[in-house]
Amino acid sequence: MSTLSARGKGFANAGKIREQYEEIWANVYDVNTNPSGTINLGTAENYVMLNAVTAYINDHINFKGTDVNYGEGPWGSLRLRKAFAKHMDKYFKPHRPVASDDILASTGCTSICEMLGFSLFEPGEGLLLSRPIYQAFQEDFGLLKCIFVPSKGIDQFSMDAIKCYQEAIKESEAKGIKVRAILLCNPHNPLGRCYEPDALVEYMKLCQKYEIHLIVDEIYALSVYKIPGNSNSGPLPFKSILSFDTAQYIDKEYLHVLYGFSKDLASGGLRLGCIWTQNSSLVDSLSAQAFFNQPSNLCETIGISILENDDWLDKFVATSQKRLAECSMVARSLLDEYGIGYNRGASAGFFLRIDLRQFMMKDVDSITWDHERAFQLLLKKHKVYVTDGEGLSSEVPGFFRLCYVKHEAEVRLGLERLHEALSEAGTTGMAEELDEVRMT
């Protein structure tokens, strides 16, 4: 006899992503203490700046009595919101100064997505997402209909891709699904590229036309890098949506921006993020949920200390971008050595999209999602993890996401293990693993 509600039962059965990570985190590779652990090359964290931010916090923090109390309210203290605003003024080149009143703080962007899901959508209404896209969005917004928009060979960061979204809206409406929002991840996870400015304008106009919301997740805003001698035309620099005179293109009720500490500031454990919005009724609605996602006051103090220290932060960002480039070059050269294809045009984020198709199966066009799942089992056996394309809603199986912003030795060993797994796949055709996948 179940003691749970109907929706509780749904939640109890839904734990796939969580269980996968719990398993990995329970047996994390460490060169000294756990060399047989799993090397995690699938979680997008900035491991190479951890010591810098940890050292800074340990040196600078001096908590006050009020830090342990309830604080000003669930939207974050005024000082924190001002600090976020100033940070955006400095780095996002906004068209007009960002107002602290337009910012709400929360326990990370994940929390804000959940709240937006409740405030902007009835259950079953539609959210348009790119393909591929960060794997958790499809779970973060609640019981929505997530519509993954295929770009069918068109460069999805260009203006040309807008028509794919327009088509997706029309198709959804024809099926009786009301589309309520488009979510753009810019810089993009997992493709590591930035949207063209013209494209951003077109998305705003599209949303205005259909009276739907545009949610822009800019969490990787400062996690951009330059690969010296990159033979492509050069990566597009990041341009925040706030840098446009957005009033020309979209009503203020429809535009929302997400940002936080987890990526640019290597502080996912801080649980601190924010939404920028000028929709006052949305703020009102978010306030009814904000108590469930209220940041810790001590973390607000830490966050304020980071954002207000211009000198330290400038150096941190510059160092981070330098190290992102270095890590990317290491990963690229290793991938080149192994003959693994990847998206050379990437210039942002902590990841590359690697093409493992030819190793998984000789007849590349016959690869199925079962082959991906089988390969994940093989990777588990070889104690290495990369994010599968299925989870990322890739259009075609066989593309994985490699997160490489770690110390070189670990990335090197991880790719060795990956390569061994690929070799085994080539030899055995993953027969055993495919059987296992097909049985479950």
Place this chain on the structure above:
Amino acid sequence: MLKKIVTLLLCGFAEATQLLQPAPSLFVNSVDMSTLSQRGAKSAALQHVPWRFAPGGNNRYDKDKNPTGVVAFATAENNLVQDELVKYVNDNITFQATDFLYRGSTNGGAKFPKAMASHINAFFKPFSPVQASDLITTSGLTPMHHLTALSIGDPGDGILVGRPIYGRFELDFGNVAGLKIVYADMDGVDPFGENGDVIERYEIAFEKALKSGIKVKAVMIVNPNNPTGRCYTKDALVGLMKFAQKHKIHLISDEVYALSTFDNKTSRYSSFTSVLSINRTNLISDDLLHVFYGMSKDFGAAGLKLGCIVTQDAALKDAISSNTRFSGPSGMSAAIATKILEDKAFVSSFITLSRERIRDAYVYTTKFLDEIGVQYWKGGNAGFFIYIDLSPYLSGNSSVSMSASDNPEFDLAQKLLDAGVGLHPREEHWEKPAFFRLVFTQERHVLQEGLNRLKSALQSTK
């Protein structure tokens, strides 16, 4: 629907000055909710009920910086030990790199659950030891209430509680999860089991709810009780366990004030007993008994935002865990709490100190109330508050300006607020009017100032 929202918002507008610091754009000029979902608009409107939030939070009295501010008697913080706690944290904490990672924060990281389980085992005298795996951790108990609600009830289902009780359960269980709090009348019976048959009160309320079409999914107590500072007798706890088992509903014991107890020599009432200390064999099954606990009260550390459910119900743990990433505790808070809890000598001396100071403040406050002739729930031996009876000061006149309905309790609360005293009307849902929870765990000079203002304000109502 829109007209109703407009009315509530306009009434709420006047209340905005008494709210906790408002959300940045809460002074809503436009009432256009058309860009929101209906459920989003509805839950926004729920916040604008008059006196929904504790008054005075954004205009707090400070002897030097804000002498005309409000002495906030309505927020249950323990200000008496925060300096000791912060000093300990500043002197002893060194953060590790893992605290900044997802794995260092999710579910409290690797160490906090063990440290908390060990703390509970040391202080709650559990019948069988609590394991780290019995705990799920979120960013405070407020989100834990919400996640529990999502998991055990469907919209419209009920949670049965006795009167009086903490007033914000209706927000925590209701705003998103859509559960109703069903308040059981005590009708002269002692709510904590000292006289009369309190379980019968719950049976009556359960039947009444059933008849009105509400499926009750859990019975919930706060023990030690908020707002009265009283503790349940062991018999009452056993009775509640049997009651829950009989109806196959959950029993949730919110024990967040477990260690905030003090020796009240004038009290003949029970001291604190945890449900965990009772041998539950043949009383209630493991999948129906759950405890809430956290760092906010006993350690005066609401700012850490760490709360736990303690349960052996695997299905409930799975359901809650599915959603904890939305209300994830921070790695830094987990690191701080772990350090505190693992230092048993510090915990022991801190709790002892806290109890002494709570007791001193209780004695001081009750003496003052006795002198000015204000009645209150006697015999409290826990918590930060006294539940006071201001019904003699109600006036028959009602002024409509502040409330959607005529209510002399709101008028009285407004008079007190005007006099610089923040007390929250009707928040704890007692059966009789004009009872207010007075939080006395403040710095002595603030407490004195507030009590003096209360005295003058009450005198001027006569």
